[in-house]
Amino acid sequence: MADTATLPPVAQERAPLPAPEDRGRTTIADGVVSRVASIAASEIEAVVDTRKGWTKLVRKGLPHAEATVAGETSSITVEVAATWPTPLAPLVERVRAHVSERVDTLVGVTVSRVDVTVADVVHLDTPPRRVV
Amino acid sequence: MTTPADTPDAADPGSTVAERVAAATLGVPGVAGLHAGSFGEVATYLPGRRVTGVRLRDDDTEVHVVAVMGTRLRDLADAVRSAVSPLVDTPVRVVVEDVVPDGTAPS
Amino acid sequence: MVSRTTLLVDRLATLVLVALLAAAGLAGLWWWSGREVSGSTLPGTSRTMRVADALGNTGLAWGIAAVAVVVALVALRWILAHLTRPTVSRLRLEGSGDAGRSEALAGKVLAAAADAFAATEGVRSARGSVVRDRGELVARIDATIEPEADLTHVAQRADEVSAQLHDVLGRDDLRAAVRLRVAARGRALSRVH
Numbered sequence: 001m002a003d004t005a006t007l008p009p010v011a012q013e014r015a016p017l018p019a020p021e022d023r024g025r026t027t028i029a030d031g032v033v034s035r036v037a038s039i040a041a042s043e044i045e046a047v048v049d050t051r052k053g054w055t056k057l058v059r060k061g062l063p064h065a066e067a068t069v070a071g072e073t074s075s076i077t078v079e080v081a082a083t084w085p086t087p088l089a090p091l092v093e094r095v096r097a098h099v100s101e102r103v104d105t106l107v108g109v110t111v112s113r114v115d116v117t118v119a120d121v122v123h124l125d126t127p128p129r130r131v132v
Numbered sequence: 133m134t135t136p137a138d139t140p141d142a143a144d145p146g147s148t149v150a151e152r153v154a155a156a157t158l159g160v161p162g163v164a165g166l167h168a169g170s171f172g173e174v175a176t177y178l179p180g181r182r183v184t185g186v187r188l189r190d191d192d193t194e195v196h197v198v199a200v201m202g203t204r205l206r207d208l209a210d211a212v213r214s215a216v217s218p219l220v221d222t223p224v225r226v227v228v229e230d231v232v233p234d235g236t237a238p239s
Numbered sequence: 240m241v242s243r244t245t246l247l248v249d250r251l252a253t254l255v256l257v258a259l260l261a262a263a264g265l266a267g268l269w270w271w272s273g274r275e276v277s278g279s280t281l282p283g284t285s286r287t288m289r290v291a292d293a294l295g296n297t298g299l300a301w302g303i304a305a306v307a308v309v310v311a312l313v314a315l316r317w318i319l320a321h322l323t324r325p326t327v328s329r330l331r332l333e334g335s336g337d338a339g340r341s342e343a344l345a346g347k348v349l350a351a352a353a354d355a356f357a358a359t360e361g362v363r364s365a366r367g368s369v370v371r372d373r374g375e376l377v378a379r380i381d382a383t384i385e386p387e388a389d390l391t392h393v394a395q396r397a398d399e400v401s402a403q404l405h406d407v408l409g410r411d412d413l414r415a416a417v418r419l420r421v422a423a424r425g426r427a428l429s430r431v432h
Contacts, residue, residue: 088343118343
């Protein structure tokens with residue numbers, strides 16, 4: 001006990017330990033791919049995060065992602081909300097590319113397809129209604 | 133980052149292995165917090181308190197973490213394992229339970 | 240909003256009905272006047288025995304029942320054709336392919352377009368939807384404008400929103416139509432002079 005306790009928790013930088021794979025397994029929970037996908041979608045400009053702020057009260061939580069993981073590949077369905085008037089086709093392309101790249105890089109799961117639905121469009125800059 | 137000053141050590145009688153594992157895990161960059169598992173079942177019970185997300189068994193140590201978005205999860209798990217391994221004698225199983233956006237306060 | 244086929248069926252059905260009613264009316268006039276038309280008159284009395292005999296025939300009764308069922312089904316289909324609105328709910332976007340589907344919920348896009356148009360001075364409210372009208376995709380915005388609204392300005396904004404909508408959806412086969420209704424004067428909102 002004494003020898004392990006003297007090592008600070010950051011000891012991985014110097015302690016000669018066996019390779020990580022010999023010391024235990026890593027499990028990534030089922031929901032993580034869809035979580036990473038939905039956070040990745042919200043990182044795109046012109047995608048509105050309706051899960052926070054006042055919009056949360058009136059609209060359903062977007063972006064929302066669902067992933068079907070089979071082995072090392074996954075197929076992802078993403079629903080996003082866009083701001084008016086963003087052209088949707090290029091936006092969807094950006095979401096698809098980013099979600100695919102993030103899931104691939106961060107989770108290590110290859111993405112075979114990303115279905116993107118613009119499930120809401122928000123006209124944000126509504127000025128106060130002026131009445132003549 | 134964890135500094136030696138806030139790291140519990142063997143001299144601290146109030147600190148148990150589970151608590152040291154938890155502290156070491158939280159000190160790894162990219163870890164947003166510990167997670168109690170899908171059903172809230174992962175915890176170590178100590179007299180008067182519990183350590184969420186850490187389960188110590190005779191042949192296995194489980195650490196359930198929440199990662200910060202932007203971290204490679206396999207690398208993060210390896211870093212957690214490297215941090216925890218010196219504290220226990222068993223293989224360390226790291227479970228990435230959830231990911232939170234960068235800038236979100238750990239829960 | 241009904242489909243082109245339904246409209247055609249409606250017109251044909253109306254034409255047939257008008258012809259039948261006119262013929263019946265003329266026949267009634269002929270019988271009532273008792274005049275001779277092209278060498279014959281209608282009898283003053285009619286015999287119903289032949290009808291009663293025909294009704295006694297079970298084969299004919301079944302035939303009539305079958306025809307009645309068919310007519311009822313056609314009628315139901317006809318009513319449904321008038322009730323369903325050919326609203327488009329999902330629009331496919333450019334870039335949909337092997338890498339995944341790209342879609343937008345048409346109603347939500349049009350709702351935002353309507354919101355944008357409703358923010359115009361003089362426009363009281365606006366609603367939007369995408370419908371399939373005579374084989375064409377039409378994005379429609381129905382707006383109610385104030386009686387005092389500056390029509391030039393409103394028309395200009397309608398053009399702007401239509402152009403924006405075209406950019407947003409990026410579909411060349413979609414036509415935008417903005418319909419304006421002038422609000423009744425008495426129901427105007429409270430206003431600031």
